[in-house]
Amino acid sequence: MTADEAGYLRDESRRTGRAERIVFAADEGDVRRALDEARLNDWPVTMQGARTGISAGAVPEGGLILNLSRMKHIGSVADRRITVQPGALLSEINAEVAPQGLFFPPDPTETSASIGGMIACNASGALSYHYGPTRRWIRSARVMLAGGETLTLRRGEQWAQGNRFALKTDSGSVIEGALPALKMPLVKHAAGYYVQSDMDLLDLFIGMEGTLGVITEAELDLLPIPSVRQALTAFFPTEAGALAFVRFLRDDGECALPMAPVAIEFFDADALDLLRRAQKETPAFFHLPTLPASCAAAIYVELHGGDAAALDPTVLVIAGALPSFGASDNTCWFAEQPPVLDRLKTFRHATPEVVNLLIDERRKTCPDLTKLGTDMAVPDAAMERILARYHGDLAAAGLESVIFGHIGDNHVHVNILPRTQAEYDRGKALYREWAGIVTALGGSVSAEHGIGKIKVALLEVQYGAAGIDEMRKLKRLFDPDARLNRGNLFTR
Ligand SMILES: Cc1cc2nc3c(=O)[nH]c(=O)nc-3n(C[C@H](O)[C@H](O)[C@H](O)COP(=O)(O)OP(=O)(O)OC[C@H]3O[C@@H](n4cnc5c(N)ncnc54)[C@H](O)[C@@H]3O)c2cc1C
Numbered sequence: 149m150t151a152d153e154a155g156y157l158r159d160e161s162r163r164t165g166r167a168e169r170i171v172f173a174a175d176e177g178d179v180r181r182a183l184d185e186a187r188l189n190d191w192p193v194t195m196q197g198a199r200t201g202i203s204a205g206a207v208p209e210g211g212l213i214l215n216l217s218r219m220k221h222i223g224s225v226a227d228r229r230i231t232v233q234p235g236a237l238l239s240e241i242n243a244e245v246a247p248q249g250l251f252f253p254p255d256p257t258e259t260s261a262s263i264g265g266m267i268a269c270n271a272s273g274a275l276s277y278h279y280g281p282t283r284r285w286i287r288s289a290r291v292m293l294a295g296g297e298t299l300t301l302r303r304g305e306q307w308a309q310g311n312r313f314a315l316k317t318d319s320g321s322v323i324e325g326a327l328p329a330l331k332m333p334l335v336k337h338a339a340g341y342y343v344q345s346d347m348d349l350l351d352l353f354i355g356m357e358g359t360l361g362v363i364t365e366a367e368l369d370l371l372p373i374p375s376v377r378q379a380l381t382a383f384f385p386t387e388a389g390a391l392a393f394v395r396f397l398r399d400d401g402e403c404a405l406p407m408a409p410v411a412i413e414f415f416d417a418d419a420l421d422l423l424r425r426a427q428k429e430t431p432a433f434f435h436l437p438t439l440p441a442s443c444a445a446a447i448y449v450e451l452h453g454g455d456a457a458a459l460d461p462t463v464l465v466i467a468g469a470l471p472s473f474g475a476s477d478n479t480c481w482f483a484e485q486p487p488v489l490d491r492l493k494t495f496r497h498a499t500p501e502v503v504n505l506l507i508d509e510r511r512k513t514c515p516d517l518t519k520l521g522t523d524m525a526v527p528d529a530a531m532e533r534i535l536a537r538y539h540g541d542l543a544a545a546g547l548e549s550v551i552f553g554h555i556g557d558n559h560v561h562v563n564i565l566p567r568t569q570a571e572y573d574r575g576k577a578l579y580r581e582w583a584g585i586v587t588a589l590g591g592s593v594s595a596e597h598g599i600g601k602i603k604v605a606l607l608e609v610q611y612g613a614a615g616i617d618e619m620r621k622l623k624r625l626f627d628p629d630a631r632l633n634r635g636n637l638f639t640r
Contacts, residue, residue, distance in 0.1 A: 277557055
């Protein structure tokens, strides 16, 4: 590795790894040659897309880095579908299809993510409240296995029989085996392999975090861009008021809205304070809208519709309801046109970015620090209970934090912001304790970011040692030497 290539030893988790060599594949032939080279040298192989992942999935632990960012061909649209290479970025795909009035709905807010990384992690984001995760929008995929064979997986064509499966490779050999017996939580979930009895086998490769093969191509489903996109950010004097407002928004019984929300996002008081500081101190955030002086929480709601006449009343119904939750419709921000809406979205996306900058600053005095960012989802009934638990534990441990994220899916990111190693250790212990509570409530230890290398211990909390062992056996069917993305999901 040259000094210029050192940046490829890390991703947005800020963890740094090590590698012998990096290959920038331009096509499937390059991918196969890189895998051959790794086999000859007995090296592990770590795949990289755009390295925006925050679980260190793309951080190498020795061996060869297989970087897919130059495989970025985007085909033409046919029947609202498009075929892309894995290095194509979400922003590039959407820019390509927008002139035809189409968009790719999954939105991990980080538009510089690559489609290969999004499929590998089953990425979600704010809009998955309505549109679901990446999985729902993948029609087919080509996957190269560690030995160089390829699989072409088309939705609806290859099925498991109960928990048994037999997959034919493109050269005609058959890989047979059993799916792990894992109980999938009934919440947003991206932790470990996705398995179901009688499942479509394409789904096994979505969310596998590069541990089963290299995604070399995918066909995506697209949707017409909604002709109306509007949003509202409301500020609440109490967090309880904000949470009651969330229930109002998503509970059909209480709220007969003409148009259903597509995203419901949450900011706690600490997240709003951090953004307020960034607005004053960090030039990159000077352009953010000015926040009200004091508030305990904010909720961002986005609405998509095809009929402007039907949508306007929705925003007004929502704004009109705010006083019953202690909020004022005078202080909320409306976005009635996409340019203003993009500004509100930038505000939402700024939260994790400001956190990352803060941690980079703290690493100057304590280099081993990283952000401790949770990614856990709980069932509906547990939303208020888990938030109260997070706040109580953080206060008792004396830890600085911000809480924000996808409250519509009962999925918030608690970002613990340690200043010292001792605080980091306290935060890590809390994170582990919460994983036990969340799984006992029927939740997931990772709803969208994946397990990567950072959350391996949490996957064991979710599925136990026996479940991990079954996943390991599944991996060995596709990757007998455990060469691909070693260290992701579980240790060897
Ligand atoms: C500020 C910020 C906000 C974010 N918000 C969200 C959010 O709201 N929701 C969300 O889901 N994510 C979010 N993310 C995380 C990240 O954007 C997603 O996980 C994204 O899917 C990663 O894509 P990537 O191309 O950067 O993948 P990388 O980071 O390069 O890789 C991610 C994983 O995929 C594997 N991989 C990459 N390409 C391939 C391939 N072709 N074949 C097989 N395996 C491969 C890698 O080995 C690694 O394990 C956020 C990130 C940032 C920085």
